[in-house]
Amino acid sequence: MTAYLDPLAGGALIGAAAALLLLANGRIAGISGILGGLAGAEARDRAWRLAFLVGLLAGPVLYRLVSGDWPAVGSVASWPVLVLAGLLVGFGTRLGSGCTSGHGVCGLARLSPRSFAAVATFMACAILTVFLVRHGLAR
Amino acid sequence: MSALRLLAAVASGLLFGLGLALSGMMDPRKVLGFLDLAGAWDPSLAFVLAGAVGVSALGTLARTRMAHPVLAARFAVPENRRVDARLLAGAALFGIGWGLAGFCPGPALAGLVLGLPAVAVFVAAMLAGMALHRLTMERRPGADRGARPAA
Numbered sequence: 001m002t003a004y005l006d007p008l009a010g011g012a013l014i015g016a017a018a019a020l021l022l023l024a025n026g027r028i029a030g031i032s033g034i035l036g037g038l039a040g041a042e043a044r045d046r047a048w049r050l051a052f053l054v055g056l057l058a059g060p061v062l063y064r065l066v067s068g069d070w071p072a073v074g075s076v077a078s079w080p081v082l083v084l085a086g087l088l089v090g091f092g093t094r095l096g097s098g099c100t101s102g103h104g105v106c107g108l109a110r111l112s113p114r115s116f117a118a119v120a121t122f123m124a125c126a127i128l129t130v131f132l133v134r135h136g137l138a139r
Numbered sequence: 140m141s142a143l144r145l146l147a148a149v150a151s152g153l154l155f156g157l158g159l160a161l162s163g164m165m166d167p168r169k170v171l172g173f174l175d176l177a178g179a180w181d182p183s184l185a186f187v188l189a190g191a192v193g194v195s196a197l198g199t200l201a202r203t204r205m206a207h208p209v210l211a212a213r214f215a216v217p218e219n220r221r222v223d224a225r226l227l228a229g230a231a232l233f234g235i236g237w238g239l240a241g242f243c244p245g246p247a248l249a250g251l252v253l254g255l256p257a258v259a260v261f262v263a264a265m266l267a268g269m270a271l272h273r274l275t276m277e278r279r280p281g282a283d284r285g286a287r288p289a290a
Contacts, residue, residue, distance in 0.1 A: 007183040010162025011190025017154035018191070019198025024147035026208030026215050029155060031245040036269045047141075051148035052155075056245070057252050059156015060165065071160035073250045074168045075257035077240040082257055083264040086247075088236025090268020093244060095276060096229020097217070100243045101155075103230070104188060109195035110216070117222040118230040125234025130174040133239070 018105050021052070030102020031056070032093035096122075144210045156249045162187040165250050167241025174238055 018029040025048060027034075034049045064070050077085065093099040096118055098107065103122075107115020163169050164187050172181030207213055237243050242250075242261050250258040 004183055004186045007162045007164070007186035008190040010158045010160070010164070011187035011192075012194045013154050013158030013161060014187070015158075015191040015194025015196075015198070017151045017158060018195040019201070020147060020154065021151040022198045022208070022214070022216070023201055023205065024151075024208055024210045025144050026211040026213060027148075028216060029151060031155075031243075031248060032269075035244060035248065035266075036273075039270070039273055044141075048144055048148040051145040052152035053248065055149040055152020055154075056156040056249050057152075058149075059153050059158070060160040060249050060252050062153060062157050063160035070253055071250075072163070072166045072168075073253055073255060073258060074166055075240070075242075075255070075261075076168060076171065077257070079257075079260055082240050082242075082261045085236040085240035085242065086261040086264025087268040087271070088232045088239070089243065089247075089261075090265035090270075091272045092229045092232030092234070092236060092268070094229070094269050094272035096226050096231075096233055099233060099245070100237075101245050105191040105195050108192045110199040112217070113220050114217075114222055114226055118226055121227050121230035122234030122237060125231045126174050126238035127176055129235050129238025130171055131177055134175055135177050 014101075014105055015109070018101070018109070022106070028102055028106045030098050030106060032090075032099040033097070033102050036094050092122075147210055155245065158191070159246050159249050162190075165246040167246075170241040170243075170246075171238075174241075 021027050021029045027048070029052075034052055038046055038049050060071050075082065089099070096103075098115065098118060100122075103112075103115040103118040108119060159165050163183060169181055169183060172179065173184035175181075202214065233243075240261060242258075242265075244265065247258060247262050247265065251262060
Protein backbone atom coordinates (compact mmCIF):
# COMPACT_ATOMS: atom_id res chain seq x y z
CA MET A 1 0.00 0.00 0.00
CA THR A 2 2.87 2.38 0.75
CA ALA A 3 3.85 2.07 -2.91
CA TYR A 4 0.69 3.99 -3.67
CA LEU A 5 1.12 6.69 -1.04
CA ASP A 6 3.59 8.68 -3.15
CA PRO A 7 1.33 8.57 -6.22
CA LEU A 8 -1.66 9.57 -4.09
CA ALA A 9 0.23 12.38 -2.32
CA GLY A 10 1.77 13.56 -5.61
CA GLY A 11 -1.69 13.57 -7.14
CA ALA A 12 -3.03 15.59 -4.21
CA LEU A 13 -0.30 18.20 -4.78
CA ILE A 14 -1.25 18.38 -8.47
CA GLY A 15 -4.89 18.85 -7.43
CA ALA A 16 -3.84 21.57 -4.96
CA ALA A 17 -1.96 23.32 -7.78
CA ALA A 18 -5.12 23.26 -9.91
CA ALA A 19 -7.26 24.54 -7.01
CA LEU A 20 -4.78 27.35 -6.29
CA LEU A 21 -4.67 28.55 -9.89
CA LEU A 22 -8.47 28.40 -10.14
CA LEU A 23 -9.27 30.16 -6.85
CA ALA A 24 -6.49 32.77 -7.02
CA ASN A 25 -6.34 33.58 -10.73
CA GLY A 26 -9.52 32.02 -12.10
CA ARG A 27 -7.57 29.88 -14.53
CA ILE A 28 -7.60 26.21 -15.52
CA ALA A 29 -4.31 24.41 -14.79
CA GLY A 30 -4.14 22.70 -18.16
CA ILE A 31 -0.54 22.33 -19.26
CA SER A 32 -1.20 22.10 -23.00
CA GLY A 33 -3.50 25.13 -22.82
CA ILE A 34 -1.07 27.20 -20.75
CA LEU A 35 1.81 26.31 -23.08
CA GLY A 36 -0.15 26.56 -26.34
CA GLY A 37 -1.72 29.86 -25.29
CA LEU A 38 1.73 31.45 -25.12
CA ALA A 39 1.77 31.83 -28.89
CA GLY A 40 -0.25 34.79 -30.02
CA ALA A 41 -1.22 35.83 -26.49
CA GLU A 42 -1.06 39.45 -25.37
CA ALA A 43 1.86 40.32 -23.15
CA ARG A 44 -0.30 40.55 -20.03
CA ASP A 45 -1.71 37.09 -20.63
CA ARG A 46 1.72 35.71 -21.47
CA ALA A 47 3.32 36.65 -18.14
CA TRP A 48 1.28 34.35 -15.89
CA ARG A 49 1.71 31.47 -18.34
CA LEU A 50 5.49 31.87 -18.26
CA ALA A 51 5.40 32.22 -14.47
CA PHE A 52 3.47 28.95 -14.17
CA LEU A 53 5.90 27.14 -16.49
CA VAL A 54 8.92 28.43 -14.53
CA GLY A 55 7.31 26.99 -11.40
CA LEU A 56 6.56 23.72 -13.17
CA LEU A 57 10.23 23.29 -14.16
CA ALA A 58 11.35 24.24 -10.66
CA GLY A 59 9.11 21.52 -9.17
CA PRO A 60 11.46 18.59 -9.84
CA VAL A 61 14.39 20.73 -8.60
CA LEU A 62 12.56 21.29 -5.30
CA TYR A 63 11.87 17.54 -5.18
CA ARG A 64 15.60 16.91 -5.61
CA LEU A 65 16.41 19.32 -2.76
CA VAL A 66 13.87 17.71 -0.41
CA SER A 67 14.32 14.03 -1.25
CA GLY A 68 17.95 13.95 -2.39
CA ASP A 69 17.08 12.22 -5.66
CA TRP A 70 15.94 13.35 -9.08
CA PRO A 71 12.61 11.84 -10.12
CA ALA A 72 13.09 8.82 -12.38
CA VAL A 73 12.57 9.46 -16.09
CA GLY A 74 13.28 6.48 -18.31
CA SER A 75 12.25 6.85 -21.94
CA VAL A 76 11.70 3.57 -23.71
CA ALA A 77 10.99 5.03 -27.16
CA SER A 78 13.37 5.50 -30.08
CA TRP A 79 13.91 9.03 -31.42
CA PRO A 80 11.64 8.60 -34.47
CA VAL A 81 8.87 7.34 -32.17
CA LEU A 82 9.49 10.26 -29.77
CA VAL A 83 9.15 12.71 -32.66
CA LEU A 84 5.94 11.10 -33.93
CA ALA A 85 4.53 10.91 -30.39
CA GLY A 86 5.43 14.55 -29.70
CA LEU A 87 3.77 15.74 -32.91
CA LEU A 88 0.60 13.77 -32.09
CA VAL A 89 0.53 15.02 -28.48
CA GLY A 90 1.12 18.65 -29.49
CA PHE A 91 -1.40 18.70 -32.33
CA GLY A 92 -3.95 16.49 -30.56
CA THR A 93 -4.02 18.42 -27.28
CA ARG A 94 -4.59 21.71 -29.13
CA LEU A 95 -7.29 20.23 -31.39
CA GLY A 96 -8.94 18.53 -28.42
CA SER A 97 -8.53 21.60 -26.16
CA GLY A 98 -6.68 19.79 -23.40
CA CYS A 99 -4.56 16.98 -22.04
CA THR A 100 -4.35 14.86 -18.89
CA SER A 101 -4.28 17.99 -16.70
CA GLY A 102 -6.88 20.26 -18.30
CA HIS A 103 -9.41 17.53 -19.12
CA GLY A 104 -8.29 15.00 -16.50
CA VAL A 105 -7.43 16.85 -13.30
CA CYS A 106 -9.54 19.99 -13.88
CA GLY A 107 -12.29 18.90 -16.27
CA LEU A 108 -13.35 15.75 -14.41
CA ALA A 109 -13.34 17.70 -11.13
CA ARG A 110 -15.85 20.20 -12.50
CA LEU A 111 -17.93 17.46 -14.17
CA SER A 112 -17.46 18.83 -17.69
CA PRO A 113 -19.12 16.52 -20.26
CA ARG A 114 -16.45 17.50 -22.81
CA SER A 115 -13.70 16.45 -20.43
CA PHE A 116 -15.36 13.11 -19.60
CA ALA A 117 -15.60 12.39 -23.34
CA ALA A 118 -12.00 13.50 -23.94
CA VAL A 119 -10.57 11.47 -21.04
CA ALA A 120 -12.47 8.33 -22.10
CA THR A 121 -11.24 8.81 -25.68
CA PHE A 122 -7.57 9.46 -24.94
CA MET A 123 -7.40 6.71 -22.31
CA ALA A 124 -8.94 4.18 -24.71
CA CYS A 125 -6.65 5.23 -27.57
CA ALA A 126 -3.55 5.16 -25.36
CA ILE A 127 -4.42 1.72 -23.97
CA LEU A 128 -5.08 0.39 -27.47
CA THR A 129 -1.79 1.87 -28.74
CA VAL A 130 0.21 0.29 -25.91
CA PHE A 131 -1.53 -3.03 -26.53
CA LEU A 132 -0.70 -2.97 -30.24
CA VAL A 133 2.92 -1.94 -29.65
CA ARG A 134 3.61 -4.39 -26.84
CA HIS A 135 1.39 -7.36 -27.66
CA GLY A 136 0.13 -6.95 -31.20
CA LEU A 137 2.42 -5.60 -33.87
CA ALA A 138 5.88 -6.94 -33.15
CA ARG A 139 4.85 -10.28 -31.73
CA MET B 140 -2.25 42.81 -7.74
CA SER B 141 -0.58 41.74 -10.95
CA ALA B 142 2.58 40.72 -9.09
CA LEU B 143 0.49 38.61 -6.73
CA ARG B 144 -1.14 36.92 -9.70
CA LEU B 145 2.28 36.03 -11.08
CA LEU B 146 3.33 34.76 -7.66
CA ALA B 147 0.21 32.57 -7.49
CA ALA B 148 0.99 31.21 -10.97
CA VAL B 149 4.59 30.37 -9.98
CA ALA B 150 3.36 28.71 -6.77
CA SER B 151 0.78 26.68 -8.67
CA GLY B 152 3.38 25.57 -11.23
CA LEU B 153 5.79 24.66 -8.44
CA LEU B 154 3.16 22.56 -6.63
CA PHE B 155 2.26 20.93 -9.94
CA GLY B 156 5.88 20.06 -10.77
CA LEU B 157 6.59 18.85 -7.22
CA GLY B 158 3.46 16.69 -7.37
CA LEU B 159 4.47 15.21 -10.72
CA ALA B 160 7.94 14.38 -9.36
CA LEU B 161 6.55 12.78 -6.18
CA SER B 162 3.84 10.87 -8.03
CA GLY B 163 6.32 8.98 -10.23
CA MET B 164 4.40 10.01 -13.35
CA MET B 165 7.37 11.78 -14.92
CA ASP B 166 8.63 8.28 -15.74
CA PRO B 167 7.20 7.04 -19.07
CA ARG B 168 7.83 3.46 -17.94
CA LYS B 169 5.29 3.88 -15.12
CA VAL B 170 2.78 5.60 -17.42
CA LEU B 171 3.06 2.84 -20.01
CA GLY B 172 2.85 0.27 -17.21
CA PHE B 173 -0.53 1.76 -16.27
CA LEU B 174 -1.73 1.80 -19.87
CA ASP B 175 -0.62 -1.81 -20.46
CA LEU B 176 -3.69 -3.66 -19.18
CA ALA B 177 -2.55 -6.90 -20.82
CA GLY B 178 0.92 -6.81 -19.23
CA ALA B 179 2.15 -6.44 -15.65
CA TRP B 180 -0.40 -3.74 -14.84
CA ASP B 181 0.87 -0.89 -12.64
CA PRO B 182 -2.16 0.86 -11.05
CA SER B 183 -0.22 3.80 -9.54
CA LEU B 184 -1.44 6.32 -12.13
CA ALA B 185 -4.99 5.65 -10.95
CA PHE B 186 -3.93 6.81 -7.46
CA VAL B 187 -2.35 9.94 -8.92
CA LEU B 188 -5.54 10.72 -10.81
CA ALA B 189 -7.72 10.00 -7.76
CA GLY B 190 -5.66 12.30 -5.54
CA ALA B 191 -5.51 15.03 -8.16
CA VAL B 192 -9.18 15.00 -9.14
CA GLY B 193 -10.24 14.75 -5.47
CA VAL B 194 -8.34 17.84 -4.35
CA SER B 195 -9.12 19.69 -7.59
CA ALA B 196 -12.82 19.02 -6.95
CA LEU B 197 -12.51 20.76 -3.57
CA GLY B 198 -11.29 23.80 -5.46
CA THR B 199 -14.24 23.57 -7.82
CA LEU B 200 -16.61 23.36 -4.83
CA ALA B 201 -15.00 26.40 -3.21
CA ARG B 202 -15.34 28.27 -6.48
CA THR B 203 -19.14 27.97 -6.39
CA ARG B 204 -19.11 30.11 -3.20
CA MET B 205 -16.96 32.86 -4.74
CA ALA B 206 -18.18 35.72 -6.91
CA HIS B 207 -14.74 36.05 -8.51
CA PRO B 208 -11.21 34.66 -8.02
CA VAL B 209 -9.18 36.16 -5.17
CA LEU B 210 -6.74 37.95 -7.51
CA ALA B 211 -8.74 38.36 -10.71
CA ALA B 212 -12.00 39.94 -11.87
CA ARG B 213 -13.55 36.78 -13.29
CA PHE B 214 -13.16 33.04 -13.72
CA ALA B 215 -11.78 32.18 -17.18
CA VAL B 216 -13.27 28.70 -17.21
CA PRO B 217 -14.65 27.08 -20.39
CA GLU B 218 -18.45 26.93 -20.37
CA ASN B 219 -18.76 24.93 -23.59
CA ARG B 220 -20.40 21.57 -22.82
CA ARG B 221 -20.86 20.33 -26.38
CA VAL B 222 -18.93 17.19 -27.32
CA ASP B 223 -17.89 17.63 -30.96
CA ALA B 224 -15.75 15.87 -33.56
CA ARG B 225 -12.80 18.21 -32.99
CA LEU B 226 -12.66 17.32 -29.29
CA LEU B 227 -12.84 13.57 -29.94
CA ALA B 228 -10.38 13.61 -32.85
CA GLY B 229 -7.91 15.69 -30.83
CA ALA B 230 -8.25 13.42 -27.79
CA ALA B 231 -7.75 10.35 -30.00
CA LEU B 232 -4.54 11.75 -31.57
CA PHE B 233 -3.27 12.77 -28.14
CA GLY B 234 -4.03 9.28 -26.77
CA ILE B 235 -2.09 7.58 -29.57
CA GLY B 236 0.92 9.85 -28.98
CA TRP B 237 0.69 9.34 -25.21
CA GLY B 238 0.59 5.57 -25.68
CA LEU B 239 3.54 5.58 -28.09
CA ALA B 240 6.05 7.31 -25.80
CA GLY B 241 4.44 7.54 -22.36
CA PHE B 242 4.86 11.33 -22.23
CA CYS B 243 2.05 13.84 -21.81
CA PRO B 244 2.67 17.62 -21.76
CA GLY B 245 3.09 18.22 -17.99
CA PRO B 246 5.57 15.47 -17.15
CA ALA B 247 7.49 16.11 -20.39
CA LEU B 248 7.91 19.84 -19.66
CA ALA B 249 8.83 19.23 -16.01
CA GLY B 250 11.28 16.56 -17.16
CA LEU B 251 13.23 19.10 -19.22
CA VAL B 252 15.22 20.11 -16.12
CA LEU B 253 16.79 16.65 -15.99
CA GLY B 254 18.58 17.42 -19.25
CA LEU B 255 17.78 14.11 -20.97
CA PRO B 256 17.93 14.18 -24.80
CA ALA B 257 14.82 11.98 -25.15
CA VAL B 258 12.70 14.50 -23.20
CA ALA B 259 14.06 17.42 -25.24
CA VAL B 260 13.30 15.61 -28.51
CA PHE B 261 9.74 14.88 -27.39
CA VAL B 262 9.12 18.45 -26.21
CA ALA B 263 10.53 19.94 -29.43
CA ALA B 264 8.22 17.70 -31.48
CA MET B 265 5.28 18.59 -29.20
CA LEU B 266 5.90 22.32 -29.74
CA ALA B 267 6.08 21.65 -33.50
CA GLY B 268 2.75 19.81 -33.29
CA MET B 269 1.18 22.76 -31.47
CA ALA B 270 2.58 25.16 -34.07
CA LEU B 271 1.23 22.92 -36.85
CA HIS B 272 -2.21 23.11 -35.26
CA ARG B 273 -1.99 26.90 -35.02
CA LEU B 274 -0.99 27.18 -38.68
CA THR B 275 -3.54 24.75 -40.09
CA MET B 276 -6.58 24.89 -37.79
CA GLU B 277 -6.75 28.39 -36.32
CA ARG B 278 -8.04 30.68 -39.04
CA ARG B 279 -8.23 33.78 -36.90
CA PRO B 280 -5.36 33.57 -34.41
CA GLY B 281 -6.37 35.29 -31.20
CA ALA B 282 -9.84 36.28 -32.38
CA ASP B 283 -11.57 33.22 -30.93
CA ARG B 284 -9.42 33.01 -27.82
CA GLY B 285 -12.23 34.00 -25.51
CA ALA B 286 -14.36 31.10 -26.69
CA ARG B 287 -11.59 28.54 -26.59
CA PRO B 288 -11.19 26.49 -23.44
CA ALA B 289 -7.83 27.27 -21.86
CA ALA B 290 -7.48 23.66 -20.80
